[in-house]
Amino acid sequence: MSRRILYPGAVQPPMTILITGAVHSMYLIEATASLKIGVLSKGHSCNTCSPGTLPINAGIDQTGDPTTFDSSKDVTLLNMGEYLGYSNFRQGSLPEMGINLCVFFADLANPDVAWDIKTEHQRGRIQEVEILVSEALGIQTVLAPTRLLRPCWSSKKLQDSANEVLYYLERNLPVPEALLTTRKDWFDRNGADSVPALERALW
Numbered sequence: 001m002s003r004r005i006l007y008p009g010a011v012q013p014p015m016t017i018l019i020t021g022a023v024h025s026m027y028l029i030e031a032t033a034s035l036k037i038g039v040l041s042k043g044h045s046c047n048t049c050s051p052g053t054l055p056i057n058a059g060i061d062q063t064g065d066p067t068t069f070d071s072s073k074d075v076t077l078l079n080m081g082e083y084l085g086y087s088n089f090r091q092g093s094l095p096e097m098g099i100n101l102c103v104f105f106a107d108l109a110n111p112d113v114a115w116d117i118k119t120e121h122q123r124g125r126i127q128e129v130e131i132l133v134s135e136a137l138g139i140q141t142v143l144a145p146t147r148l149l150r151p152c153w154s155s156k157k158l159q160d161s162a163n164e165v166l167y168y169l170e171r172n173l174p175v176p177e178a179l180l181t182t183r184k185d186w187f188d189r190n191g192a193d194s195v196p197a198l199e200r201a202l203w
Contacts, residue, residue: 003030003155004148007038009203013074016097018139021105025081025090027149031105032079033059034149035202044074052081052091066095086136094137102141103202104133109145115200142203154186161186 019032032048039046049062049069060079062069069076078097081090083104108129112122126143134141151159161183168175 003034003151005037005041006031006035006144006148007199007201008035008042008044008075009201011039011042011044011075012100013044014071014076015074015101016071016076016078016099018078018080018094018099018102018137019105020080020083020089020102021144021146022083022107023105023146023149027146028079028081028105029054029058029060031103031144031149032077035077035103039075039077045072046075046077047071047073048077048079050079050081050091051093051095054079066097069097071097083133099139101203102133102137102139103144104129104141105144105146105149107146109143110147111145144202148200148202157186158183 017035019028019035021028021031032050036046036048047062047070048060049066050058050060051066052063054060054063076097078095078099079091080094083089087094106129108122108125111117112119118126130141130143150156161179164179165175165183
């Protein structure tokens with residue numbers, strides 16, 4: 001499913017960026033792939049890796065032994081899966097990779113009012129989490145909103161209409177031509193609307 005493209009902030013190669021957060025590891029895999037697209041779109045080379053075992057179709061370039069990871073790219077995105085607290089992650093212990101930045105996805109970073117408008121209470125809570133994680137990991141941390149991990153519109157419509165198509169197929173009924181035509185339009189647009197109208201840098 002196509003997700004929103006995630007854009008990097010200032011990049012000073014070589015950089016290793018830790019991707020984690022208080023969300024399910026599946027969303028972090030998609031965030032890593034989306035951020036890679038954003039990094040490449042800014043003219044930087046990029047590599048994604050994870051020390052854990054991930055599904056073959058996860059889209060992560062390298063998995064397994066961190067000592068074998070390719071570090072020749074401008075940006076290396078290290079996916080450690082869900083943050084479990086202290087220095088623990090779903091994908092195991094943090095490898096020695098000279099990590100420059102941690103991008104931490106949390107619902108807390110979703111805007112209460114608007115993207116650039118936060119209440120004093122929300123700013124304080126975001127800062128509290130950033131400091132807590134930074135101190136636990138010894139890595140500068142920025143919170144990223146989980147709302148950026150939602151699917152793009154065309155993918156969501158295709159997913160929603162899939163059950164309707166299955167209904168007809170399971171009953172050996174013809175799928176209505178109008179539904180097929182509409183789904184074709186969504187397929188043709190699939191991914192093209194994953195680029196937000198306004199680029200929002202994660203850091």
